[in-house]
Amino acid sequence: MSFAPQKRSPFSGLGETFLAVLVGNIIYFAAAPYLPLALQHQLFHPDFGLLLDFLVCAGTFSLIRYIRTHLLTDRK
Secondary structure: OOOOOOOOOOOOOHHHHHHHHHHHHHHHHHHHHHOOHHHOOOOOOOOHHHHHHHHHHHHHHHHHHHHHHHHOOOOO
């Protein structure tokens, strides 16, 4: 008997995304006072600090996704 693969909900990654943005911003804003002025985000201005914040959040999301798929799955 074969089973069709379950369809993922459009909201299935919402928790991972929220966690990645939350943790990524905590990391960035904790490190921001020690960064050069060019890498510190200025409110309401697109700058390299905003890009760095995005990259930290994207890296956090990749790390969370890697941990979930490779380390927390059942190995058969």
